[in-house]
Amino acid sequence: MEYLIRLAQWHQSFRVPELQAVATLVGVDLEIIFYDDHSPYCIVKLPDEAAARALIARSILAKDIFELWGHGENYDEVHADVKTRAASLWPKYENVTFAFDMDTFCGKRSASARLEIFKSFHYIPFKGSVKLKNPDEQFLVMERYLAQTEATLQQIADTPNPLRIYLGRYIASSDRGAIIEYDLKKRSYISTTSMDAELSLVTANMTLAAPGKLFYDPFVGTGSFLVAAAHFGALTMGSDIDPRSFRGKDEERKSKNDIALLRNYQQYNTVSKYVDSFTSDLTNTPLRDCHFLDGIVCDPPYGVREGLRVLGTRDGKPLDPVVIDGVLNYYRPGYIPPKRPYGFEAMQKDILAFAARALVTNGRIAMWMPTAIDEVGLPVPMDQHLEVVSVSTQTFGNWARRLITYRRLPEGEFSDMSQARSKEDARGVSASEVNEFRRKVDISYFNKFQDEQLE
Amino acid sequence: MKVITANFVTCAVKECKTSPASFPLHFHDAELEMQELDFQPEFIRNVIPRIDWEALRVTANELGFPTLPESKPEAGALNDEQTLKDLHRILLETQVMEGKLVCGNCSHEYTIKEGIANFLLPSHLV
Numbered sequence: 001m002e003y004l005i006r007l008a009q010w011h012q013s014f015r016v017p018e019l020q021a022v023a024t025l026v027g028v029d030l031e032i033i034f035y036d037d038h039s040p041y042c043i044v045k046l047p048d049e050a051a052a053r054a055l056i057a058r059s060i061l062a063k064d065i066f067e068l069w070g071h072g073e074n075y076d077e078v079h080a081d082v083k084t085r086a087a088s089l090w091p092k093y094e095n096v097t098f099a100f101d102m103d104t105f106c107g108k109r110s111a112s113a114r115l116e117i118f119k120s121f122h123y124i125p126f127k128g129s130v131k132l133k134n135p136d137e138q139f140l141v142m143e144r145y146l147a148q149t150e151a152t153l154q155q156i157a158d159t160p161n162p163l164r165i166y167l168g169r170y171i172a173s174s175d176r177g178a179i180i181e182y183d184l185k186k187r188s189y190i191s192t193t194s195m196d197a198e199l200s201l202v203t204a205n206m207t208l209a210a211p212g213k214l215f216y217d218p219f220v221g222t223g224s225f226l227v228a229a230a231h232f233g234a235l236t237m238g239s240d241i242d243p244r245s246f247r248g249k250d251e252e253r254k255s256k257n258d259i260a261l262l263r264n265y266q267q268y269n270t271v272s273k274y275v276d277s278f279t280s281d282l283t284n285t286p287l288r289d290c291h292f293l294d295g296i297v298c299d300p301p302y303g304v305r306e307g308l309r310v311l312g313t314r315d316g317k318p319l320d321p322v323v324i325d326g327v328l329n330y331y332r333p334g335y336i337p338p339k340r341p342y343g344f345e346a347m348q349k350d351i352l353a354f355a356a357r358a359l360v361t362n363g364r365i366a367m368w369m370p371t372a373i374d375e376v377g378l379p380v381p382m383d384q385h386l387e388v389v390s391v392s393t394q395t396f397g398n399w400a401r402r403l404i405t406y407r408r409l410p411e412g413e414f415s416d417m418s419q420a421r422s423k424e425d426a427r428g429v430s431a432s433e434v435n436e437f438r439r440k441v442d443i444s445y446f447n448k449f450q451d452e453q454l455e
Numbered sequence: 456m457k458v459i460t461a462n463f464v465t466c467a468v469k470e471c472k473t474s475p476a477s478f479p480l481h482f483h484d485a486e487l488e489m490q491e492l493d494f495q496p497e498f499i500r501n502v503i504p505r506i507d508w509e510a511l512r513v514t515a516n517e518l519g520f521p522t523l524p525e526s527k528p529e530a531g532a533l534n535d536e537q538t539l540k541d542l543h544r545i546l547l548e549t550q551v552m553e554g555k556l557v558c559g560n561c562s563h564e565y566t567i568k569e570g571i572a573n574f575l576l577p578s579h580l581v
Contacts, residue, residue: 285467
């Protein structure tokens with residue numbers, strides 16, 4: 001059976017990968033029949049209505065799902081399609097109360113025009129009454145008109161008629177409401193680098209977060225990804241090289257054992273999904289080499305707003321331990337170990353190597369990666385034990401960020417590394433020297449953030 | 456720091472990772488706090504196969520819990536609610552708020568303060 005999914009008309013390159021991830025998670029066969037970046041209407045094939053409900057219940061970038069009763073370029077085509085495609089369904093809806101509504105994308109229809117359109121479906125033998133509020137069945141006529149962006153991009157002449165018309169029977173809505181619930185503006189604890197609610201939830205979906213699973217974020221910060229994974233039922237732990245990021249700075253903490261990040265779980269009633277936060281550096285991680293994680297979600301610091309740092313000294317020469325008041329300096333309260341700038345390419349390789357060691361078979365890692373705008377199409381970093389599942393891109397002015405999702409392959413299977421990113425970090429010791437992205441993009445961008453911080 | 460986390464960490468010093476003496480890290484002067492959390496049998500069943508049972512027995516012992524069974528619950532035992540609840544209690548509801556984790560190989564001490572363990576290393580151990 002074919003179904004129509006109404007998608008949010010943005011974050012386009014995330015939409016199909018998210019649907020596919022959710023289909024994998026809930027275990028339904030999903031076949032994409034029609035998808036276009038320029039259209040919010042996507043047609044899919046699913047085994048049954050239960051599958052449609054399961055799929056939509058976990059989706060963030062999809063709004064709702066409809067049983068597809070017919071579609072076409074014009075109303076003659078639509079009516080002909082409805083008569084062949086949906087006639088067998090009609091007896092089921094003979095006696096229900098029902099309503100028709102209309103959704104136009106990039107177009108307009110007056111109330112009287114809509115009414116005429118609804119009336120044109122008079123041949124469907126409904127015997128029940130029309131009920132506008134809470135009908136048993138809601139039908140939606142959807143019209144997709146040419147979007148200005150598409151006309152410009154594809155150099156198509158503008159047309160007053162719809163490109164495509166659909167009739168669907170409403171089945172269920174998605175979990176998009178979670179975007180409002182998890183809105184950063186209403187969240188207890190955030191920082192300048194917190195990922196927005198929508199993309200955090202999408203990231204959690206890409207990694208198949210679900211009850212019973214264990215998730216980890218090695219750059220946890222204020223916990224944006226973890227609260228999203230916890231929303232979907234996963235148990236979550238995080239670490240950060242800077243404990244102030246998750247614990248809160250002294251003035252942000254409310255009591256002795258207060259962990260600022262934990263207040264977010266309290267706000268969302270998911271405290272039982274919080275496992276731990278600890279202070280550590282991924283390049284010297286205390287985590288054991290064993291496959292214990294179902295998912296890893298992360299947005300590694302890439303040195304624009306926060307310099308990327310790991311343990312060690314700039315010149316590579318270790319400092320000799322000293323004893324102060326009978327105690328080794330590094331055991332004294334408030335000791336801060338030396339850190340050095342680190343290259344982003346090296347860090348990405350370290351993250352993937354860690355994921356290969358720590359994920360269970362078929363476990364997933366979703367990693368955000370900033371990219372200069374001219375490098376968006378270039379290969380992504382890879383690891384032989386990880387298969388690239390999807391790459392989605394969010395573009396800003398002169399830079400973009402890609403969300404790369406990988407799957408841990410079973411032991412003995414290897415991915416084709418010939419397509420992997422082969423870049424190395426430049427040599428050097430300062431943050432800008434070892435980070436090409438910082439050099440390429442930061443000039444105006446970084447300064448902008450500096451200005452914002454000063455305000 | 457929760458007991459489950461302690462089962463997944465070892466000494467952060469690279470040379471220690473290959474030494475059996477570095478795992479589990481040993482709790483010293485641990486101050487415990489119990490926190491009631493929703494019982495999630497699905498999670499316990501999923502995570503038990505990934506737990507190092509011998510290390511968990513050592514940790515439980517150090518923290519003053521009754522001795523755990525000699526062998527890891529498997530198959531049918533993972534459907535026994537009391538077994539799962541006992542494991543839920545020790546793995547997720549038991550937190551070390553203050554204390555130290557000490558490596559049995561290099562003797563390096565990691566402090567736990569206000570529930571947060573610090574695994575950062577001074578430069579001579581990196």
